[in-house]
Amino acid sequence: MLPEGCIEADVAVLGAGPAGCALALNLAPFKRVLLLDKGGPTPRRIGESLPAAAGRLLRDMNLERAFLEHGHARCYVTRSTWGSDDIVEQDALRNLDGPGWHLDRVRFDAWLADMAVERGAAMLARIRLLELQRSANVGEGWQLKVERMGKPLSVRARLLVDATGRDGVLARHVGAKRRAHGKLVCGWVFGHDSGASAGVSELHAEEEGWWYSAALPGRRRLLAFYTDADLPAARSAHSSQGLLARLEVVPHLHARLASERFAQIDEHGFCAAHSVMLDRPWGEDWLAIGDAALAFDPLSSQGLFNALYTGLAGAEAAYRYLQAERGALDEYGGEVDRIDQAYRKHLAAWYRLESRWPESEFWKRRRGCATPT
Numbered sequence: 006m007l008p009e010g011c012i013e014a015d016v017a018v019l020g021a022g023p024a025g026c027a028l029a030l031n032l033a034p035f036k037r038v039l040l041l042d043k044g045g046p047t048p049r050r051i052g053e054s055l056p057a058a059a060g061r062l063l064r065d066m067n068l069e070r071a072f073l074e075h076g077h078a079r080c081y082v083t084r085s086t087w088g089s090d091d092i093v094e095q096d097a098l099r100n101l102d103g104p105g106w107h108l109d110r111v112r113f114d115a116w117l118a119d120m121a122v123e124r125g126a127a128m129l130a131r132i133r134l135l136e137l138q139r140s141a142n143v144g145e146g147w148q149l150k151v152e153r154m155g156k157p158l159s160v161r162a163r164l165l166v167d168a169t170g171r172d173g174v175l176a177r178h179v180g181a182k183r184r185a186h187g188k189l190v191c192g193w194v195f196g197h198d199s200g201a202s203a204g205v206s207e208l209h210a211e212e213e214g215w216w217y218s219a220a221l222p223g224r225r226r227l228l229a230f231y232t233d234a235d236l237p238a239a240r241s242a243h244s245s246q247g248l249l250a251r252l253e254v255v256p257h258l259h260a261r262l263a264s265e266r267f268a269q270i271d272e273h274g275f276c277a278a279h280s281v282m283l284d285r286p287w288g289e290d291w292l293a294i295g296d297a298a299l300a301f302d303p304l305s306s307q308g309l310f311n312a313l314y315t316g317l318a319g320a321e322a323a324y325r326y327l328q329a330e331r332g333a334l335d336e337y338g339g340e341v342d343r344i345d346q347a348y349r350k351h352l353a354a355w356y357r358l359e360s361r362w363p364e365s366e367f368w369k370r371r372r373g374c375a376t377p378t
Contacts, residue, residue, distance in 0.1 A: 015037040131154060145161070181283045202265055206218065
C-alpha cells in the first residue's frame, strides 16, 4: 500500500507503456521504482508487430515462457510489392531467430504492467502531473506534484525517466529538443476476416505512400495506410471510408482482403508516424526511453522492439547511476545514438528500393535522403 502525502522513490517513471514497464520490471527487484500513468481513456494503439529478435530480449528479462503462454499469433510470411509489381514472399525460415509475432496489443501492454508490479514496482494510475522541478539540493533528484482522483500527492525521486512516448513530457523541462524528420502520418482500421491468412503480413507501396496489413489473434486484422500529412492522399487516411476506397489502388491487397471477407469493425484512427529523436535523451538525473527518446518510422517494424530494448538498457543505466557509477547515463545516451544512426541508414536503404513513381512527391522526398524530410 502506497503512503499518502509524500512518496519517496529511487526512480520515478513517467508513463506505463511497454518501455516504462520494461524498465520498471528489470529495475524494481533492486531499487524503489514508481510508475506514474495518466491512465483513463487513451487512443487505440497500433504497433502490433514484434520481430523475432525480441525473443532474445524476453529471455534476458526472464519473460519468454510467460509471453509464449499468452498465445500471440506467429508471423511466418510477409508478402510485398515493393520496388516492382511482382509479389515477393519472405518467410521466417530465413531468420535465425525464427518467426515474429502479431500481438493482441492491449493484452500485451497489460501483461507487462502486471509483471512490473509483480516484480516490485509501485504504480499510480490516473495521475495528472501538476508540477515538475529539480530538488534544491544537488544530487537529490526531482520533486513532482501530481493529482490522483482529486487528491494532491508529492513524489521525490533521485532519477526521473521519461516514457511518455511521442509526447515527450520531460523534454521541455530539461531543455532537450525533439527533432522531427518528415511528415509521415498513418490512417488505420481494424476488422475481422476469415482467418485464412493467419501468420501472414502484407506490405505494399503505391504512388503516394505505402500500406501494411496484418492478421491478428482472434481472426482480427489491421489495415494501415501511410503517407505525408501535407499530401492530398492524406485526406484518404482521415476516415475509414476514405481509407477503404483508396485501397483499390493496390490491386493485390484489395483482392486479398476481399477474398478474406475483410469487414471493418468500429475502430479507426489517425496518428503521426514520422521519425523523432531527442537531441540528447539523457542528462543530469534523467533519461528518456522508448518513443520519448527515439520514435521510428513504422516501415522499420522496430518501434515495440526499441521500447523493450531501451527499457532494458535504461534499467541497467539507472541502476549503475544510482550506484554512483560515473558515466552510466552518458553511455546509455551513446547507445541510443548508435541505434539512431543504424536506423537511419537502413530506413533510407529500404525507401530507395522503390523507384516506380519518379514524379511522386512522396517518393521524391525519400530519394537520396537519410530520412524523409
